[in-house]
Amino acid sequence: MFYFHNDYSEGCCPELLELLQQTNLEQTVGYGEDPYCAKAASLIRGLCGDDQLAVHFLVGGTQANLTVIAAALRPHQAVVGAVSAHVNAHETGAIEATGHKILGLPSQDGKITAAQIQALLDKRQQEGNLEHSPQPKLVYLSQPTEYGTMYTLAELEQIAAVARANGMLLYIDGARLGYGMACRGNDVTYRDLARLSDGFYIGGTKVGALFGEAVVLRNPAIAEDFRYFIKQRGGMLAKGRLLGLQFYGLFRDGLYGRISAHAIDLADQIRDVLREAGIPVLVDSPTNQIFPIFEDGMLAQLEQAYLFTFMERVDDTHSAVRICTSWATAPDAVQALCAEIRRLTAKT
Numbered sequence: 001m002f003y004f005h006n007d008y009s010e011g012c013c014p015e016l017l018e019l020l021q022q023t024n025l026e027q028t029v030g031y032g033e034d035p036y037c038a039k040a041a042s043l044i045r046g047l048c049g050d051d052q053l054a055v056h057f058l059v060g061g062t063q064a065n066l067t068v069i070a071a072a073l074r075p076h077q078a079v080v081g082a083v084s085a086h087v088n089a090h091e092t093g094a095i096e097a098t099g100h101k102i103l104g105l106p107s108q109d110g111k112i113t114a115a116q117i118q119a120l121l122d123k124r125q126q127e128g129n130l131e132h133s134p135q136p137k138l139v140y141l142s143q144p145t146e147y148g149t150m151y152t153l154a155e156l157e158q159i160a161a162v163a164r165a166n167g168m169l170l171y172i173d174g175a176r177l178g179y180g181m182a183c184r185g186n187d188v189t190y191r192d193l194a195r196l197s198d199g200f201y202i203g204g205t206k207v208g209a210l211f212g213e214a215v216v217l218r219n220p221a222i223a224e225d226f227r228y229f230i231k232q233r234g235g236m237l238a239k240g241r242l243l244g245l246q247f248y249g250l251f252r253d254g255l256y257g258r259i260s261a262h263a264i265d266l267a268d269q270i271r272d273v274l275r276e277a278g279i280p281v282l283v284d285s286p287t288n289q290i291f292p293i294f295e296d297g298m299l300a301q302l303e304q305a306y307l308f309t310f311m312e313r314v315d316d317t318h319s320a321v322r323i324c325t326s327w328a329t330a331p332d333a334v335q336a337l338c339a340e341i342r343r344l345t346a347k348t
Helices: 014-022 035-048 061-072 114-127 153-165 177-182 190-196 226-232 239-251 253-277 294-302 331-346
Strands: 052-059 078-081 101-104 135-142 169-173 199-203 213-219 293-295 311-315 318-324
Touching: 035 052, 035 135, 035 190, 035 213, 035 239, 052 061, 052 239, 061 169, 061 199, 061 213, 114 135, 114 153, 114 239, 135 190, 153 169, 153 190, 169 239, 177 199, 177 253, 177 311, 190 213, 239 253, 253 331, 293 294, 294 318, 294 331
Parallel strands: 078 101, 078 135, 135 169, 169 199
Antiparallel strands: 052 213, 199 213, 293 318, 311 318
């Protein structure tokens, strides 16, 4: 069985495993105050072109999201994002558990627009009685989105402008950021993310690390006392050096970019074969997530050897699934999948 259902099935890059082994018996202070966390934070600040950024390492994406949002918002304030946003659809009410409502905006491709955000704010003003409903305060975006799509630089600038004009914060979830940075057509840099957002995170769990995300904060109002929020929300790891060490390994010589490009190259091969075979997609995405719509009989045959994630029933005879490549995907597995798609479509 070949696994294409997610991008975090394997452990971690061999280079990181070797680095963990080499430093295993070193003694350092705990709770993210060790030299490796400091080195990794410095590398990330350099990548973002801002020495004043606060960088913290958390275990996972949900922990990063709920901790940043808890630190950013007052109790009566709400998050604005796509209905498909990870915080809205796949975090079991973690944000609501911090006391903050999520205001979901409709989206076909995982993206929301500056115009949608402004329309939400305008409608609220027109209705009046502002204190009787949660105050929209933070815009949540994913880059890439849950559908593998990417915000362009122009789109991010427009959203950031609307947020700032209305006294809102902008936070960007980068669980798969490496794959987004490596995809064809991307025009957004780390410097852009740091400049336009109040905070974002660089995903490690889905991009080569055993676990861990790097939270990058530009806004001092969120960064102030942030370690208290990490501790209170259960996100402070005693062996924090394990997080910093991995990000040090990912960014010291460009490993993060290389492994991300590997996943994109293989995803593009699958995309090309789907296009050649005339198989439509639910959402046209340029990253490591692909969403083909297969005829039921063809899908049943593919699933004998390949594991995908079911997305939705499209009609009586077709279903959309998600195919994921990752830093660890074997080229042989992709070649086999492509060959099988060609074989099955040639029979019809």
